[in-house]
Amino acid sequence: xxxxxxxxxxxxxxxxxxxxxxxxxxxxxKGPHYFDADARRILQSxxxxxxxxxxxxxxxxxxxxxxxxxxxxxxxxxYSGLTKxxxxxxxxxxxxxxxxxxxxxxxxxxxxxxDMLP
Numbered sequence: 001x002x003x004x005x006x007x008x009x010x011x012x013x014x015x016x017x018x019x020x021x022x023x024x025x026x027x028x029x030k031g032p033h034y035f036d037a038d039a040r041r042i043l044q045s046x047x048x049x050x051x052x053x054x055x056x057x058x059x060x061x062x063x064x065x066x067x068x069x070x071x072x073x074x075x076x077x078x079y080s081g082l083t084k085x086x087x088x089x090x091x092x093x094x095x096x097x098x099x100x101x102x103x104x105x106x107x108x109x110x111x112x113x114x115d116m117l118p
Contacts, residue, residue: 016112023061024087025109026077033100034074046095051077054090062117074102084108 006017033039054060062078079087084106096102 019112019114020110021080021113023109023111024079024082024084025107026075026079026087026091027073027105027107028075028077028102029072029104030074031097031100031103034102036101038099039101042096042099042101046099047101050094050096054079059090078109078111 006014009017051060051063055063059079059082060077061080063075064077065075066073079090082090087106091097091104091106094102097104
């Protein structure tokens with residue numbers, strides 16, 4: 001993962017940027033079976049328990065379903081303490097991925113440790 005270039009950052013912000021922490025960002029998009037008749041059952045009985053299990057383990061630190069109909073994006077997840085390969089292995093075991101409800105992209109990202117939703 002590349003370290004951000006801070007060449008033009010005001011000096012007073014540098015201590016805050018020193019607290020940046022690497023994360024792995026999961027972008028779920030609507031897959032070929034997203035609108036199938038069985039999708040809601042798979043999401044509620046398979047995908048949600050699988051997601052909450054990862055949250056309970058402390059590796060998925062944020063999940064955000066996307067409810068706009070005019071986008072292919074379906075959800076965003078943030079993982080902490082795992083490599084992209086480890087996240088991929090977990091995502092590939094998700095019942096909604098296996099059923100083709102979602103496709104995904106996994107990327108490195110950075111965030112300020114301790115940030116939280118209000």
